[in-house]
Amino acid sequence: MLGQESEELSPFVIPQEDIEVLNASEGFCMLRNYLARDTSFCAQHEGCDSQTKETWILHRDLLHALVMPVLELFNRASALAEAALCTHKSEDLELAFAGDARGAFLCLQCFVDEEEDWCRTRGCPACITSATLSTESHLRLTIAASLLSTSSVATPSTSNASSPANTPTTEEPSTSRALPPLPHILPALRDALSSDPFWGPDHWPYLLSRATQLSAGIQALIDECVNLESLVSSPVADRTAFIGGKRNFTTPGLQYTNAQSEEKGVKLRKSKLAKRQLRLEREEIELMRRLAMQCWAKAKLPKSVRGQMLGQGGEDSRRRRSLTCP
Template sequence: MASTSYATETSPFEIPHEELQVLCQSHGFQVLRTWLDNRYSFCPRHSTCDIKTQETWTLHRDILHALIMPIVALYKRASALAEAALCTTKSEDLELAFAGDARGAFLWLQCFLAEEADWCQTRGCPACVTAETMSTESHIRLTIAASLLSTTQLYAENSSPVIGDFGGDAPSPPAAGPDLTLPPLPQILPALHDALDKDPFWGPEYWTYLFERANQLSSAIEALITSCGDLESLVASPTTAKPAPHRSVTMPGLIYTRLDSGARGAKLKKSRLASRQLRMKGEEMEIMRRCALQCWAKAAVPSKFRNELLGRIERRRSLTCP
């Protein structure tokens, strides 16, 4: 009986029919719905729902996909740019490429997308995916933030239908065009507000709190968008203009001589300043070795082991001492 009662439940979101008609007239949203159609079937608990209820579940799932997938695409772009800028693939180091609110947004998305990958990709039963939106504060915050962002810069730069990762059997999405964009999606906000007010767990007192936090998240994601633009300029390949043959450029410590276009590589010649700096660096390393040897001697570490591990180099006159 409990399963049957749950299966006949309708979507928690009540969006006016007029707004849905306007949304469904968007060519970009129609393309997105075509790609999502029949990707996943209803679970046994929702497969007993009538056709109209299932159509409503599916439509609301498609709206959520149109809201969340641009955020997922933004995070993937930010991760790729961070990897290129930092020359690392360690996920725990990627946050170092950002600062301030952008870094906070990146960390938040990194944690949430890792834990809720199926929901963010809308994988699974359309009804379960839609109902899960009300499951945690993080789900609600991201949904509100995505709706707020849908009317701003995010959709202006990344508003083509984002299909997501459905595996190797899914064909490539069509090329973006001027008529293939997603419309703003603020319709979910009043529907989500009403759903929270009617929900026995959340209640009407939570909307103001959740909306304020979601607004902060959307502002942080906008900062992440700006940071991605800066990073993209940083890691972009420089223009490959042909230099004049045998052109010389003097840099601090180095004399850089360009060869003609037919030669390979570049000729480098160390100046006296560069040689002196390299020698001073070697002296610094030697001083550090001596300190380590002295500390180990006090600790009664065998001398043979010390010499093998740290080694000894011939003493030379210091450039930094009289």
């Protein structure tokens, strides 16, 4: 639920010359005509005059033009991750990315999960616009989206990647219908923060720095999506190798197994510490194996047979205590 502010005026002030530039864009005008089909104010803002409502709607449309491309990028990244990893678990999708791209994906995943209505600008335009100043996450995403709109980055296609057999499309939108760069919100945001009693003027440098980091992470996410596009359209064997590599990266047990099975190159002499760690790791694996066998035997085997199977039949078979560390 989006909190409704008591103020009747928008916190943002955009110069008239910037508004004229926006209205001259064919893509932005098409977007405004589309959003105008479903525009309704809440009871609190329904009593505003027509000029104030027009301002609220303009600022809502501007936010939609900023945030929706980022939301579509996140949806595309999620679909590509599902296709590459062959999983629908949302908590596993981050494994398809690394570094700054993974951080940006997690940030967008958490924010979209909680604020999808705001990202899609659903509801009262006045409440949507006012909610931009509600949290640091809203501000950081808005600033980052504005920075992305002015950068020249290649965006992945928006074809459906739910099936690995699908191939990415390469069709580009018409240049005249593309959305223009939208840096106009940055001065308006800075002034709104300066005059806001909660934020004040001291928070702008910090928010701009955090938003710049998020913008760089989203650009890295775009690059990784381009790589995943080629992976999704590649043979199944390549995707299987990709899944194995990603899962081994986060599963030390599988790393250890691969390290034993793939002995290539020059053999190096193991240090005492390395030998000790390997011994402890083998002991841990053996203990886990015995624990699993004991649980299975207790559930499936009679007591008389259980001890013989586990090697606990006689006095000589008792486990002797020993020091595992010097």
